[in-house]
Every structure is written in C-alpha cells, then in structure tokens.
Amino acid sequence: MRQEDLYINKIDWLTIVIYASLVIIGWFNIYAAVYDEQAAMSIFDFSINSGKQLVWIGTALLLITLxxxxxxxxxxxxxxxxYGIFLVFLLITPFFGKEINGQRAWFEIGAFRLQxxxxxxFATALALAKLMERPTFDLGQTKHQLQALLVIMLPVALIMLQPDTGTAMVYTAFFIMLYREGMPQHYYVIGLSFITISLLALGIENNLYIVVGVAVLVLILIMLGKKKLGRIIGFISLGLIIIGYTYSLDYVVSKLPEHQQNRIMVLFNPDLDPLGVGWNVTQSKIAIGSGGLMGKGYLEGTQTKFDFVPEQHTDFIFCTLGEEFGWLGSLVVIILFCALLIRLVFLAERQKNRFSRVYxxxxISILLFHFMINIAMTIGLFPVVGIPLPFFSYGGSSLWSFTILLFIFIKLDSHRIQLLGRMG
Structure with a gap:
C-alpha cells in the first residue's frame, strides 16, 4: 500500500462528517435568521449573511486542504x-483595530472583519502543547504550573485591553486540559469554591446573610474538628477571607461598565428589565419555548422573522434552531456536538505523543466551553458575554479559527504512527 493511501485511511472521517453536518445546519439557520419573506432573497445572495457565510465556508475548505x-x-x-505572532496582533489590536460596541477587537479588510x-x-493551544511535551514537564511542580499559566494569561491580559471579557473567558477552558494532564485537584476545589461564593455574593442582595452563614459554618467546623489553636485560627481566617472576598467582589462589580453590571443583574433577576437589558434573553427564551416539540417549520419562525432577538445570526443562533425545529431539532444538534466531543476525547486518548494529546x-476544552456557555446564554443560565456557537454562528473569524483548531488535530491524529516513531 502506498504511503499516501495509508495516510488517507488514517484520517478520522467520522469527525469530518460531524463537522460538515454542523457547518451546513448552521448555514441554513443563518439564512433563516436573516430571511425576509417580502424580499425573497436567495440563500446564495452574497449581499446577506448567508451568502457571506458561504464565502467563509468555501475559504474554510481551502484552509482544510492546506x-x-x-x-x-x-x-x-x-x-x-x-503564538508570538498572535500575541503581537493582540497587542496592536486596541490601537489599530476597528471599534464596535465599545471594543477594538477586529481588523477590517474590505467588507470583512477578522478577530x-x-x-x-489555536496558537495558544499549540504553545501549551509544545511547552508540555517535554519529558521533564510536571504539573505537580509549581514552576511548571506557572509556566503553563503564563502561556494562558498573556493573551487573556492583551484581550482585556480591547476590552473583550467574553473572549478572554474562553481561555479559562484550558484548565480542563490541565486537569487531564495532572494539575493538582485542590486548585480546582478552591476555584469551584470561589465560583460558588461569587454566585452567592452576586445573587444575594444582602451580604449579611453570607456573613451569618459563614460564621455558622466556621463554628460547625471548629466543633467537629480537633480543638487545637492552629485549627481554630485556620477556620476563623478562612471565614474572614470568604467574608472579605464577598464584599470586595461587590466593589469590583460596581466598577464594571454599566452594560456588564446589567447583564449580571439580569442573570439573577430575569424580570428586572424585560424591555431593556433583559430583552435579548427574554426574547430568546420566548423563541425557543414557542418552538415546542417539532418547531414551527423552516423559515416560519415569527420571533425570527420580525427580528425580536438581536444578534440572532451570531450569538443567539441557537434560538432560531429552537423556534423553527423545536425540541427535537435542538436535541439533534446537541447530540451532534456531544458526539463530536466524545469522538475527540477518544482521539486524544489514543495519542502516544504528548504534544498531540495535549493539543x-x-x-476539546475550547469547543466544550463555547458549546456550553453559548447555549446556557440563550436560555438565561449565563450572562450574555458574546460567545459564538462553534461551526454554527455567523462569522468568518469564528468559523476559520474553529476549523483550523479542529483540523490541525485531525492532521496530527492521522500521523500518530509517525509521531510514535519519532518518540522512539
């Protein structure tokens, strides 16, 4: 058998089929989100978003080929x-990028924008894989933990200069990979604890309740533990830290831009301002709920037709699917995403080369984060932070970046035998 035939046989075609299915379904939903019954424009019309997305899909195929x-x-x-090149791009974006909605996050090239x-x-993912492929690299060691965190936090810091909080949040997804590669579990316990405390602090208007709750918890821990002075001091110190954190969090939130404060408040109280800051989420939930079991039919969504949901072709594309294809249609797409993620876990676990496995x-981490947060955002379980649904939302930057991210891994997987040989 020729080497070229062997290489083609090693390509994971199942992953490619799932990718193509999501891209095609997303394209049809983008058309539905901008469809105008009176104008009767074709899905191939390059003056509307579905036509533009078709251009991005075509160029994505070229990227896949390369x-x-x-x-x-x-x-x-x-x-x-x-990694270095994209750090430079992130550094100059706040100065030379195009400002949209208070953010300088895009470079404009003719009629198209790139973020x-x-x-x-994907550059950060490659850099992390390169850093962690060393045989001596051990996430149990503090210096190696700091090296990995530095690789992650540098782009986060530069993105926050734009400022683009939603995109910066995505980089926290790399902690899923770090957990798989041996990051000590107590960091995750501490992190989840502070997330829980943060949600309580933001969701409960009167912090006095938290103070009383922490005090009771500290007393219980002291009574259950050995009554040594050091243990007592430790529990009391922990209680004071939690209380101090809740009040400092309130202060930090109060310094956020008003629109971000409003998004946080709407998360905990959706009825706070249904005609104002809560409009997007309220209309999105109405659209999804109105689809029922089977949906209203393709191009028949009333919430979609009359533009009740802003940004429906990008961040809120899932509500178009929910309204026109209903619960069953939404379930099919969710199953496709889950199948893709499960398949990628299988591929990652069969890698014998650490670079490929880490990458x-x-x-997996980035796709999982986007998938969960975007859908949670459209049904009101997470603040609106502007995170697209992979392969589905309109936008060249997101489609290109997710395509490159995925197909580099498919390429590495197809050469796993050669990569294993290099290890020897």
Whole structure:
C-alpha cells in the first residue's frame, strides 16, 4: 500500500462528517435568521449573511486542504512562532483595530472583519502543547504550573485591553486540559469554591446573610474538628477571607461598565428589565419555548422573522434552531456536538505523543466551553458575554479559527504512527 493511501485511511472521517453536518445546519439557520419573506432573497445572495457565510465556508475548505497537505511536523515546529505572532496582533489590536460596541477587537479588510483573539486560541493551544511535551514537564511542580499559566494569561491580559471579557473567558477552558494532564485537584476545589461564593455574593442582595452563614459554618467546623489553636485560627481566617472576598467582589462589580453590571443583574433577576437589558434573553427564551416539540417549520419562525432577538445570526443562533425545529431539532444538534466531543476525547486518548494529546484536549476544552456557555446564554443560565456557537454562528473569524483548531488535530491524529516513531 502506498504511503499516501495509508495516510488517507488514517484520517478520522467520522469527525469530518460531524463537522460538515454542523457547518451546513448552521448555514441554513443563518439564512433563516436573516430571511425576509417580502424580499425573497436567495440563500446564495452574497449581499446577506448567508451568502457571506458561504464565502467563509468555501475559504474554510481551502484552509482544510492546506492543513491536510502540510507536513504534520510544521505545527509543532512553528507553534511558538505562531503564538508570538498572535500575541503581537493582540497587542496592536486596541490601537489599530476597528471599534464596535465599545471594543477594538477586529481588523477590517474590505467588507470583512477578522478577530485576532479568535485565532490566538489555536496558537495558544499549540504553545501549551509544545511547552508540555517535554519529558521533564510536571504539573505537580509549581514552576511548571506557572509556566503553563503564563502561556494562558498573556493573551487573556492583551484581550482585556480591547476590552473583550467574553473572549478572554474562553481561555479559562484550558484548565480542563490541565486537569487531564495532572494539575493538582485542590486548585480546582478552591476555584469551584470561589465560583460558588461569587454566585452567592452576586445573587444575594444582602451580604449579611453570607456573613451569618459563614460564621455558622466556621463554628460547625471548629466543633467537629480537633480543638487545637492552629485549627481554630485556620477556620476563623478562612471565614474572614470568604467574608472579605464577598464584599470586595461587590466593589469590583460596581466598577464594571454599566452594560456588564446589567447583564449580571439580569442573570439573577430575569424580570428586572424585560424591555431593556433583559430583552435579548427574554426574547430568546420566548423563541425557543414557542418552538415546542417539532418547531414551527423552516423559515416560519415569527420571533425570527420580525427580528425580536438581536444578534440572532451570531450569538443567539441557537434560538432560531429552537423556534423553527423545536425540541427535537435542538436535541439533534446537541447530540451532534456531544458526539463530536466524545469522538475527540477518544482521539486524544489514543495519542502516544504528548504534544498531540495535549493539543487534542485543548481543542476539546475550547469547543466544550463555547458549546456550553453559548447555549446556557440563550436560555438565561449565563450572562450574555458574546460567545459564538462553534461551526454554527455567523462569522468568518469564528468559523476559520474553529476549523483550523479542529483540523490541525485531525492532521496530527492521522500521523500518530509517525509521531510514535519519532518518540522512539
């Protein structure tokens, strides 16, 4: 058998089929989100978003071709170079980027816009894989933990200069990969604890309740534990830290831009301002709920037709699916995403080369984060932070970046035998 035939046989076609299915379904839903019955424009009309998305899909196919014909060693060899290049792009974006809705996050090229922060995700994933492939790298050691955190936090800091809080949040997804690679569990226990405390502090108007609750908890811990002075001091100190944190969090939130404060308040009280800051989420939930079991039919969504949901072709594309295809249609798409993620876990676990495995789990982490947060956002379980649904939402930057992210891993997986040989 020729080497080319062997390579083609090693490509994971199932993952490619799922990817293509999501892109095509997303494209039809983008058309539904901008469909005008009176204008009767074709889905191929390049003056509307579905036509523009078709251009992005076509160019994404070109990117896929370039990735699949490239030498698989190229991605590892250029990983740090690509990371450095995109750090430079992120650095200059706040100064030379186009300002949209108070953010300088895009470069405008003719009628199209590119968002460097989207592409920096795959560059950061490659840099992390390169850093962690060393045989001596151990996430149990503090210095190696700090090195990994530095790689993650540098793009986050530069993205916050734009400022783009939603995109910056995505980089926290890399902690899923770090957990798989051996980051000590107590960091995650502490992190989840502070997230819980944060939700309580933001959701409960009077912090006095939290103070009383923490005091009672500290007393219970002291009574259950050995009554040594050090243990008592430790529990009391922990209680004071939690109380101090809740009040400092209130202060930090009060310094956020007004629109971000409003999004947080609407999360805990959806009826606070249904005609104002809560409009997007309220209309999104109405659209999804009105679809019922089977949906209203393709291009028949009334909430969609009359533009009740702003940004429906991008961040809120899922509510178009829910209204026109109902619970069953939404379930099919969710199953497709879950199938993709499960398949990627299988591919990542069969890698014998640490570079490929780490990169694979970076891909899984980013896609999982986007998938969960976007859908949670559209049904009111998470603040509106402007995170697109992978392969589904309108936008060239997101489609290109997710395509590159995924197909680099598919390329590495198809050469896993050669990569194993390099290890020997």
């Amino acid at each position: 990735i699949m014909v490239a030498d698989y060693r190229l991605f590892e060899n250029l990983s740090l170079v690509l 460097p922060a989207e592409f920096a995700k 694979g789990y970076c891909v």
